[in-house]
Amino acid sequence: MSEKLTRPLLLIGCGKMGGAMLDGWLKSGVAAAGVHIVDPTGAAPFQGRDRVTIHAGADDLPDDLDPEVVVLAVKPQQMDDVLAPLARFAGPETLFVSVAAGKTIGYFERMLGAEAAIVRAMPNTPAAIGRGITVCCPNEVCSAGQKALAERLLKAVGEAETVEDEALIDAVTGLSGGGPAYTFLLIECMAKAGVEAGLPDALAAKLALHTVAGAGELAIQSDEEPAELRRNVTSPKGTTEQALNVLMREQDGLGPLMTEAIAAATRRSKELAG
Structure with missing residues (x-):
């Protein structure tokens, strides 16, 4: 070519x-x-x-x-x-x-x-x-x-x-097509939670934005899988572990929510295709 x-x-x-x-x-x-x-x-x-x-x-x-x-x-x-x-x-x-x-x-x-x-x-x-x-x-x-x-x-x-x-394009639409919106929502939620924890609005927004952007770039450049990168910053009985205990709950944690969200987007993509 x-x-x-x-x-x-x-x-x-x-x-x-x-x-x-x-x-x-x-x-x-x-x-x-x-x-x-x-x-x-x-x-x-x-x-x-x-x-x-x-x-x-x-x-x-x-x-x-x-x-x-x-x-x-x-x-x-x-x-x-x-x-x-x-x-x-x-x-x-x-x-x-x-x-x-x-x-x-x-x-x-x-x-x-x-x-x-x-x-x-x-x-x-x-x-x-x-x-x-x-x-x-x-x-x-x-x-x-x-x-x-x-x-x-x-x-x-x-x-x-x-x-x-x-047929895979519908799932692609659900995952990466809408994925930027999910990521922007994550930034919003992290910033809001930071404010609730006592941080000034501007600082919370900057910390959330650069944390998500930096973590994404680290994941791209690293030879390690995201799961291993997650474990690398999770000290036993530390602060990150406490947060992950909430985010990784089996019934209502981030995993089940994301699965449900992408499935909903995938279904809608199929509906739009007729």
């Missing part, structure tokens, strides 16, 4: 997620053949950027445009209207990548035709700072090169993994 696209990339939607991905592609050089953006808001942050052309609507795209990849980064409820004028690009030589929650490969095959090469992807919001994690699933039309290309594009904003079983 070439490290760079040899034909233009077409990005549909340049909001927070689309913009984060585009910024990564431009910085990495993968989109060396140029990028066409369709976004009615004007994609202001990218106006005037080298090799970037912005269009208000798909009807404004050049007749001779032959994109190597079409990335769909619009809300799921907009997808029906968005796909109609893009069907002319569908075929085995153009890869469609969707980051819209709940829209299945089967949906895109119905809308674009059975010959369309499609990758369904579920990123998360840390992609905005290049620290996202995305899981993608290709359809049977995708070539090995197109699968590798999809990963290459997604890795421009963080880590990326490929699965062959699309």
Whole structure:
């Protein structure tokens, strides 16, 4: 697989997620053949950027445009209207990548035709700072090169993994898709508990934020499993052990709560997929 696209990339939607991905592609050089953006808001942050052309609507795209990849980064409820004028690009030589929650490969095959090469992807919001994690699933039309290309594009904003079983995307949505929100809630709860324990608001907020961020980075960089890292900071009969005795309760501790929460999100993802 070439490290760079040899034909233009077409990005549909340049909001927070689309913009984060585009910024990564431009910085990495993968989109060396140029990028066409369709976004009615004007994609202001990218106006005037080298090799970037912005269009208000798909009807404004050049007749001779032959994109190597079409990335769909619009809300799921907009997808029906968005796909109609893009069907002319569908075929085995153009890869469609969707980051819209709940829209299945089967949906895109119905809308674009059975010959369309499609990758369904579920990123998360840390992609905005290049620290996202995305899981993608290709359809049977995708070539090995197109699968590798999809990963290459997604890795421009963080880590990326490929699965062959699309059913796993619902659990991915429940775990990593919504995971940043769970983590932000953890920070909120830790800060609030710190205030209840007597800390000033600002100090409690800073301690909670940097503790979660630092622990996450330590877990990434360490060769040890999270469970071992947890044990490393838990002295017998110490303060951390007392807290963990609450958080690790079998019936109502953090483990059962998180299992229930991710299961609920996974169920909702399946409902949205129809």
